[in-house]
Amino acid sequence: MPGTSREVRLAVRPEGLPEPEHFAVVQVPMPVPGDGEVLVRNRFFHVFPALRTLIGGSVKGAPFPGLRPGDTLYGKAIGEVVSAPPDAGVRPGDLVQHWLGWREYAAVPAGRWSPLDGTLPDPAAHLGQAAIAYTALTRDARLRPGDTVFVSGGAGGIGSLAGQIARALGAGRVIGSTGSPDKAKRLVSELGYDAAVLRGTRPIADQLAEAAPDGIDVLVDNVGGEQLQAAIAAARPGARFAIVGTLAGQLSPDLAGTTAPVEIDTFQLIVKGIEMRGFGSSAGPAADPEWAGRFGGWLRSGEVTFPHVRVTGIENAPRALHEMIGGRHLGTVIVEL
Amino acid sequence: MPGTSREVRLAVRPEGLPEPEHFAVVQVPMPVPGDGEVLVRNRFFHVFPALRTLIGGSVKGAPFPGLRPGDTLYGKAIGEVVSAPPDAGVRPGDLVQHWLGWREYAAVPAGRWSPLDGTLPDPAAHLGQAAIAYTALTRDARLRPGDTVFVSGGAGGIGSLAGQIARALGAGRVIGSTGSPDKAKRLVSELGYDAAVLRGTRPIADQLAEAAPDGIDVLVDNVGGEQLQAAIAAARPGARFAIVGTLAGQLSPDLAGTTAPVEIDTFQLIVKGIEMRGFGSSAGPAADPEWAGRFGGWLRSGEVTFPHVRVTGIENAPRALHEMIGGRHLGTVIVEL
Known part of the structure; x- marks a missing residue:
């Protein structure tokens, strides 16, 4: 030593x-x-x-x-x-x-x-961060089979698992956002996303409307900002949003990473009956034994990488x-x- | 006829x-x-x-x-x-x-x-609108005995009942906001609120911090805008917000009543584990028989007016x-x- x-x-x-x-x-x-x-x-x-x-x-x-x-x-x-x-x-x-x-x-x-x-x-x-991805999907967003899921920051540490786990849990359609054309391709070719939307090009809301023409049921939000706004615009009635991360704040040179301001319309939250949960509201050891067993099984079967x-x-x-x-x-x- | x-x-x-x-x-x-x-x-x-x-x-x-x-x-x-x-x-x-x-x-x-x-x-x-007030408190915000509750628009049709019903359900401290000094007085003297905050004077966040020095657990939001921001600032960990109305948009001459824009900080939603639910997410006939029986009982006993x-x-x-x-x-x- x-x-x-x-x-x-x-x-x-x-x-x-x-x-x-x-x-x-x-x-x-x-x-x-x-x-x-x-x-x-x-x-x-x-x-x-x-x-x-x-x-x-x-x-x-x-x-x-x-x-x-x-x-x-x-x-x-x-x-x-x-x-x-x-x-x-x-x-x-x-x-x-x-x-x-x-x-x-x-x-x-x-x-x-x-x-x-x-x-x-x-x-x-x-x-x-499979524990976070799994808990956000199953507890906060209460994913149901057939749901259309949008994962903002779909190529990140949480997002790259959330997209795959959503699929393994029975999501109908899974869309991810990312910041480079190369990663957008890999979301679809490697991570099983049905479609990718690309930050910094056309408005995310327009891209999401095309990728999910019938709207979304679930958001796993690692980013905040414009991506959360787009998710509200695309939400179907009763949509459930797990607010997990604030990369928009963390990756912005203008913010200290300790704020992630976004303008939302509470009228839309009511009209659509949207539920938004900050991840901390459900995080807890209760979910732990379950996520590890299921994640391990998916890794061994190759269903999730x-x-x-x-x-x-x-x-x-x-x-x-x-x-x-x-x-x-x-x-x-x-x-x- | x-x-x-x-x-x-x-x-x-x-x-x-x-x-x-x-x-x-x-x-x-x-x-x-x-x-x-x-x-x-x-x-x-x-x-x-x-x-x-x-x-x-x-x-x-x-x-x-x-x-x-x-x-x-x-x-x-x-x-x-x-x-x-x-x-x-x-x-x-x-x-x-x-x-x-x-x-x-x-x-x-x-x-x-x-x-x-x-x-x-x-x-x-x-x-x-006791059905809305009751459902927002019991289903969306899952009120627990001892909770500190903030009702924005506390003198309105929903708010004037929500404050009293929160109390009847065991809330520890109930604070309401309103727009006139006369109504602020009546919130406390007639509706059983512990304290009132008054729109249009000092910042709502400052007043709420004084009225609820230990923070709030539950929000019944009939207003949106600055009042929602103040509630986020005052939220305790695990706070639950029922987003019921958008009076800020409906009463604004500048808005058509169909939008209620507000800047929030999703970082705070995560750090505090705040849950926000648009009322439409839980509205349903399931709650109806229960609210009417309880509201009728409270009216007869005089516990709620x-x-x-x-x-x-x-x-x-x-x-x-x-x-x-x-x-x-x-x-x-x-x-x-």
């Missing part, structure tokens, strides 16, 4: 979107596990869009603390146990998941890690974040150590 | 808010009931804010048809049966409710009327509509014939 570990810190708070030079990869002494802590050698961690928000500072009421210059970044990670207290229930070599990513080694307090149980065929798939990009080496993690925010990748972005 | 009946028609479409001169009270031949129709002498009809929208024209997807110049207005009415087919199940003198208000006599087709069963102690109370204003004579109905839209009245506005 080396005497040092590397980790990624926020060096300076970016004015606009984060660039690699806003981060520093620093060498630190190997963490010494305290009382009850498990020492973990990280194998993978994910690069998640909410980091843009966290880098913008703390957000009142948010489930995660904000990041200040000097702070080490964090995110979901999978690693091998190096050492553990005798009563921890894991042994050296076992795989665990925790939230102290963005570092090679982590001393993880008791209660802040959980063992991987092999429910998913690929350990890295635990870094995917885990779209992701692996970037190797912690020194490349800041670039991976920059590229992810720039919309360069399809699926979950994972750093492999 | 006279040979003629009077009814109120839209004379010209108003540019801004409706004034009495936009309507005509016309004499017409007594309606002759067709096959299966019941002839009803109306006793009361209500004056409802959505008329502003309907006068603006037809609304795609709306449950009611729009009104064109020359059309007779309509609205919920209570009347006495004058004549009925032998198999109709009602006899002359029985009270029925239907939607052909704004006229002295109406020939009501089969299936478009229902008998009053005495569940409510005052027949006129059937013109109140039916706040309303009675205007006498069909010739005064256009003025009653004008005054209602101008916010001059508290509660349901009823025309008595």
